Amino acid sequence: MKRPTKSRRLRREARYWDDPNRNTASLGCSRCPELGVCGGLHVRSGAFDCLTYCCGTPNGCDIVCPRNSTFVDRVREVGGFDFGNVRRATRVEFPPLPHSIPLIYSRGRRRARFRPAAVGLLLYQLIDRRTGELRFGDRSALCNYFGIDPTTPIVLTGTAIDKTLERWWSLGGQRRAIIANMLSLGIIAATTPNYSVFSDVPRWDNFHAMVRIGISWQEMTEAGLPTALHVNARSQVDWRRWTDFVLQRTEITAIAYEFATGAAGRTRMAYHVDELRHLADRVDRPLTLVIRGGRRVYPRSVNPTRGLPCSIQRLTCGRSIVGRGLFAGTAILPGRQRPDGRTSTSMTYLSTTIAQCSERARPSRDKKSRARATAPRRVLIRARVRTPPVQRE
Numbered sequence: 001m002k003r004p005t006k007s008r009r010l011r012r013e014a015r016y017w018d019d020p021n022r023n024t025a026s027l028g029c030s031r032c033p034e035l036g037v038c039g040g041l042h043v044r045s046g047a048f049d050c051l052t053y054c055c056g057t058p059n060g061c062d063i064v065c066p067r068n069s070t071f072v073d074r075v076r077e078v079g080g081f082d083f084g085n086v087r088r089a090t091r092v093e094f095p096p097l098p099h100s101i102p103l104i105y106s107r108g109r110r111r112a113r114f115r116p117a118a119v120g121l122l123l124y125q126l127i128d129r130r131t132g133e134l135r136f137g138d139r140s141a142l143c144n145y146f147g148i149d150p151t152t153p154i155v156l157t158g159t160a161i162d163k164t165l166e167r168w169w170s171l172g173g174q175r176r177a178i179i180a181n182m183l184s185l186g187i188i189a190a191t192t193p194n195y196s197v198f199s200d201v202p203r204w205d206n207f208h209a210m211v212r213i214g215i216s217w218q219e220m221t222e223a224g225l226p227t228a229l230h231v232n233a234r235s236q237v238d239w240r241r242w243t244d245f246v247l248q249r250t251e252i253t254a255i256a257y258e259f260a261t262g263a264a265g266r267t268r269m270a271y272h273v274d275e276l277r278h279l280a281d282r283v284d285r286p287l288t289l290v291i292r293g294g295r296r297v298y299p300r301s302v303n304p305t306r307g308l309p310c311s312i313q314r315l316t317c318g319r320s321i322v323g324r325g326l327f328a329g330t331a332i333l334p335g336r337q338r339p340d341g342r343t344s345t346s347m348t349y350l351s352t353t354i355a356q357c358s359e360r361a362r363p364s365r366d367k368k369s370r371a372r373a374t375a376p377r378r379v380l381i382r383a384r385v386r387t388p389p390v391q392r393e
Contacts, residue, residue, distance in 0.1 A: 015045040016053075016199035017268065018235035026050075037081055038203045039237030050203040064205040074208055078215060081207035083245045086214040089221040091251035094228065094288045095188050101155055107147030115149035123156040123190060124164045127178065132171050134178060139186045156182070156190035158216070158230065159258045159292050165193045169212060179223040189226045191256040191290055192216045197232040206234050214245065221251065228254035228290045231279070239275045243282050253288065255279070260293030 020042040028049030029040035041050055055061050058068045065071060079085040103120035126142070128135045136142040143150045158165075171178065182190075193216050195209035213230055220227040229252055231242040246252050255276075257263070263272045280287065 013199065016043055017271075018042050018199070019044075020236060028052075034081070034203065034207070037207060037237075037241075039235055041203075042235075050201075053200050053202055063201050064208040065202045066204065071204070075204075078208060078211040081204070081211060083211065083214055083241060086211065086245075087218050087222075088249070089218045089251050090224075091253070092221055092224060092226045094226045094254040095153075097153075097155065097189065097288075097290075103157060104146060104148070107145065110147045113143075113149040114147055115152055118153040118155055118188075119146075119148050120155050120157050121146065122160065123158045123193070124160055124168060126156070126182065126185075127168070127171075129167065132174050132178075134181050134185075136185060138184075142185055153188045154186060156187055157292060158191045158193040158256075159260075160193070162196055165195055168193055169195075169216075175216075175219055176223060179220050179225055183224055187225065189228070189254075190220060191228040191292075192220065192230045194230045194232055194256075194258055197234045197238070199234055203234075206238065210238065210241070217252075226253070228256035228288065230256040230258075231276075233272075233275065236275070239279065243279045246279065246283050246287075250285065253286075254290060255287055256290040256292070258292035 018041065023042040023044055026041040026043070026047055026049050028047075028051075029035060029038070032038065032040075032049060038050075041047055045052075047053065051065075051067075054065055054067055055063070058065065061068055064074045068074075075081070098117040101118045101120045102116055103122075104114070105122065105125070126134055126136065136145065139150060142154075143152075148154075158168075168175070192213050195212050197206045197209050210232065213232060217227055217229045229246070231239075231246075233239045233242055246255065257272065257276060259269055259272070263269050276289070
């Protein structure tokens with residue numbers, strides 16, 4: 001069978017996107033006991049309620065659904081779907097980070113120790129799959145495995161595929177001990193696991209994923225690890241719940257988002273960017289935003305007049321640095337502060353391209369590889385951009 005094109009797949013996915021401005025509420029949602037938490041469906045698919053998306057085979061399904069025999073146990077493991085059930089944590093300030101951080105997966109073919117301003121590692125690469133314990137006993141073993149300089153600050157990113165995320169959640173009570181041991185390795189910051197919030201599943205699965213993100217943030221922050229809360233959401237009500245949660249929990253100093261999967265499309269990306277800006281409008285304290293993927297998102301992520309308060313930072317997936325030594329990233333520099341504490345409307349955007357360095361990778365016999373090695377090492381492009389304020393009805 002012919003594989004559908006990307007545009008066709010996006011059109012199919014758009015049928016499940018929640019949009020109360022264009023679509024009416026589904027009729028079956030009015031009788032649902034979770035209407036206060038959910039807000040109801042507003043989709044083009046014509047679903048009577050979210051149970052329309054039930055697969056019909058509960059015995060072989062792992063979705064959190066009332067028709068599934070494990071539904072009660074899944075609800076109990078998170079203590080309910082209200083964010084109020086997430087315990088409070090001790091405030092830990094998120095450290096200042098470079099505007100762009102390379103994400104590496106292994107030592108690759110590098111001979112010399114890699115020494116950027118900071119380096120990103122996958123949270124789950126530090127865990128042994130068989131024992132559920134840390135793979136590295138000390139910082140030197142960690143740095144030797146990834147080929148990084150021992151003095152390089154390390155940031156962990158929790159973004160991963162669902163199978164890996166579930167493996168982290170299955171550790172249960174071991175997670176707290178693992179997080180405490182991570183601090184001994186010199187980890188300076190992390191982002192929470194981004195449990196998926198799908199658009200074509202019963203809403204209970206979304207609630208379960210969102211509460212698990214909150215619990216993961218609480219565990220990591222309470223252990224003393226500065227952690228950015230990953231605000232995955234499906235609808236405007238979900239975004240409103242996250243905003244209220246961040247507003248009430250003053251110990252939240254950073255949030256995280258990724259634009260590499262579900263929010264990568266141009267249309268959907270604009271929606272999520274606007275919601276992030278609305279969150280910044282309502283929260284009246286400085287926050288740090290850590291973004292994974294989505295180069296096009298940077299000039300629109302900031303509302304300078306209302307102030308997404310600190311800097312926009314990025315954990316960029318440079319598969320380059322792993323083996324070929326290539327990295328390209330875009331960063332946003334914060335604007336000047338006005339007397340009223342807000343950021344000025346003129347922002348300076350810095351675009352940086354770093355080509356392959358011969359001292360970081362083995363020389364290759366391939367002509368194309370030699371051409372990349374002799375490319376300009378760094379090119380800086382500056383531009384003045386004025387972003388108008390966003391007004392929401």
